[in-house]
Amino acid sequence: xxxxxxxxxxxxxxxxxxxxxxxxxxxxxxxxxxxxxxxxxxxxxxxxxxxxxxxxxxxxxxxxxxxxxxxxxxxxxxxxxxxxxxxxxxxxxxxxxxxxxxxxxxxxxxxxxxxxx
Numbered sequence: 302x303x304x305x306x307x308x309x310x311x312x313x314x315x316x317x318x319x320x321x322x323x324x325x326x327x328x329x330x331x332x333x334x335x336x337x338x339x340x341x342x343x344x345x346x347x348x349x350x351x352x353x354x355x356x357x358x359x360x361x362x363x364x365x366x367x368x369x370x371x372x373x374x375x376x377x378x379x380x381x382x383x384x385x386x387x388x389x390x391x392x393x394x395x396x397x398x399x400x401x402x403x404x405x406x407x408x409x410x411x412x413x414x415x416x417x418x
Contacts, residue, residue, distance in 0.1 A: 319325055328334055360367045366374070 357367050359365075
């Protein structure tokens with residue numbers, strides 16, 4: 302860890318020395334440089350947006366899931382697992398009825414419907 306700290310200190314010292322240089326101070330206040338830096342940041346953002354859009358299009362064309370779709374699916378699965386755990390906890394605290402034998406036909410509970418007048 303001390304090697305890392307000494308390397309970090311050396312890099313920080315050089316960066317501080319460069320930053321305090323009068324040449325760098327002049328460059329940092331130059332409007333042309335600031336415009337170029339803003340355009341570079343904007344270009345990076347637009348390239349990323351375009352690549353994301355192209356990736357979604359390609360994923361759709363090949364029937365693949367995108368990162369956003371997978372995140373949404375994981376969230377939905379987590380919600381369903383939570384609901385299932387809650388229902389199982391409620392079912393375990395409710396009085397148990399004997400399970401139907403395997404292969405027995407399903408018989409719905411009887412519901413009394415009042416006759417129509």
